[in-house]
Amino acid sequence: EIVQAIEAALKQDTRLPAPEGLLASGGALEGLHVVVTSGPTHEPIDPVRYIANRSSGRQGHAIAAAAARAGARVTVISGPVALPDPPGCETIRIESARDMLAAVEAALPADIFVAAAAVADWRAEPAVDKIKKGERGAPSLSLVENPDILASVSRGPNRPRLVVGFAAETRDIIRHAQEKLARKGCDLIVANDVSEGTGVFGGAMNQAHLVSRAGVEDWPRLRKEDVAERLVARLAQLIGGEMS
Amino acid sequence: EIVQAIEAALKQDTRLPAPEGLLASGGALEGLHVVVTSGPTHEPIDPVRYIANRSSGRQGHAIAAAAARAGARVTVISGPVALPDPPGCETIRIESARDMLAAVEAALPADIFVAAAAVADWRAEPAVDKIKKGERGAPSLSLVENPDILASVSRGPNRPRLVVGFAAETRDIIRHAQEKLARKGCDLIVANDVSEGTGVFGGAMNQAHLVSRAGVEDWPRLRKEDVAERLVARLAQLIGGEMS
Structure with missing residues (x-):
């Protein structure tokens, strides 16, 4: 695996400070495949x-970049964002939840799956023509439930060894995250408060709670890049412990 | 008015090729106030x-920039876009249709109003908390009709002398534009075909039809900047004819 990681590092663009940086940061995810979803x-x-x-x-992009710095092969499945692709990752751009699920399934198998994207729970059954204002006032939009990507991966035949979900909540954050953990069958939930005024959604900072069956870790308010570093370090610990 | 235009030009950043360009392009809208809505x-x-x-x-941004080059004082009311503010214009950024209407009303009186924004016909009655997936499946989203900015301005007490609407259609383009012209009480409709495959929505090109009570002009497929130049030239003709 070390040989593979060095070979992979040597294949990278020489302008990147890759090989030393990669090995210096410990290469804690060397030889592992990490799939990350990101964006809306x-x-x-x-x-x-x-x-x-x-x-x-x-x-999501920060987690992907941190996993790549830790030596993983990273596939990012990203919705429409205004960000550059995370360095050192293969990035696949999609629009809808159904396209995201198909791209995730195509990217498996993986060792770790991090579902950081804010996937729409529902879609409208799309109209072929532009819906026009009628005489009878506003229409009602019938919504159809989207596939549940986190549960599909977590309960699917190609289940990665570690499956991490996100819970963006506006109240009862921890309780909702614990329920989500059980309902989706994943190993960890990164829960955060996205109510108005926190500036988490779309902003630079995040205050996260790491929820597992073992308990809850409350993290301080950190830059999203630092949340990503912390999460990747915990994932490396967990998967290292499982492998040893 | 010429003095005002020169003063305004001199006030501009000297790195812009403003004063000569402005006068060379005729200053056909000198002394006039143009309000343009733009974006989603x-x-x-x-x-x-x-x-x-x-x-x-x-x-919309191209029309605003072209009107400013023609010497007008231009106020742009723009939804969320990834574009820089159009040069030489005062740009006000809003998100919702109701905020757009309020900003337009605050910007009046004006000589010309160009409603190029793609204003949502409907809004959802927003929930205070994030809507959660329930056990009973997908909810139905009740939509409420948004204010009609074009009709409000066109039939309002501060009606500009020229009111121009846009019609983005996927079929029966001209007929729908003629109906819209009558229904909204405006002077011109710029109609275009936004069906899939035309690439007009979000793209660089536009194929427009200028619809008035006098008839229909079919314009060739042009860059949006060239559609803007043509439209501003026609507006200058029309308002000049009206004033003379």
């Missing part, structure tokens, strides 16, 4: 309208 | 989700 999804309503959300992709 | 609106569903559309703001 866009769900079409008709040819011009869509449902979106305020996810910037900053947290 | 974002309509919140809850603290994290919103309804958006694929408008890039390119056409």
Whole structure:
């Protein structure tokens, strides 16, 4: 695996401070494949309208970059974001939740799956033509439940050894995260408060709680890059402990 | 008015090729105030989700810039776009249709109003908390009709002398534009085909039809900047004819 990591590092663009940086940071995820989802999804309503959300992709992209720095081969499945692709990762851009699920399934098998994207729970059944204002006032938009990517991966035949979900909540953060952990069958939930005024959604900072069956770690308010470093360090510990 | 225009030009940043360019382009809109709306609106569903559309703001921003080059004082009311503010204009950024209407009303009186924004016809009645997935499946989203900015301005007490609407259609383009002209009480409709495959929405090119009570002009497929130049030239003709 060390040979593979060095070979991989040597294949990288020489302008990147890759080989030394990679080995210096411990290469704690060397030889492992990490799949990360990031950003929002866009769900079409008709040819011009869509449902979106305020996810910037900053947290997911930072996790992908941190995992790559730790030596992992990283595949990022990203919704529409205004960010550059995270360095050292293979980035696949999609729009809708269904496209994201297909891209994730195509990227498996993996050792670690981090579902950081803010996937739309629902989509509208899209209209072929632009919906027009009628005489009878506003229509009601029928929503259809989207596939549950986290649960699909977590309960699927190619389940990675570590599956990490995110919970963006506006109240009862820890309780909702614990319920989500059980319902989705994943190993960890990174829970955060996205209520108005926190500036987490779309912002630079994050205050996270790491929820597992073992308990809850409350992390301080950190830059999203630092949350990413911490999370990758914990993932390396957990997967190292499992392998040893 | 010429003195005002020269003073205004002299006030501009000297790195801009402003004074000569402005006078060379005829200053056909000198002394006039033009209000342009541009871009999409974002309509919140809850603290994290919103309804958006694929408008890039390119056409509206190009019209604003062209009007400023023609000597007008230009106020742009823009939804969320990834573009720089158009040069020589005062740009006000808003998110929702209701905020756009309020900003337009605050910007009046004006001589010309160009409603190039892709304003959401409907909004959801926003939830205070993030809507959660329930056990009973997907919810139905109740939509509420947004204010009609074009009709409000066109039929309002501060009606500009020229009111121009846009019609983004996927079929029966001309007929829908003629109906819209009558229904909204405006003077011109710039109609275009936004069906999938045309690449107009979000793209660089536009194929426009200028619809008035006098008839229809079919314009060739042009860059959006050239559509803007043509439209501003026609507006100068029309308002000049009206004033003389």
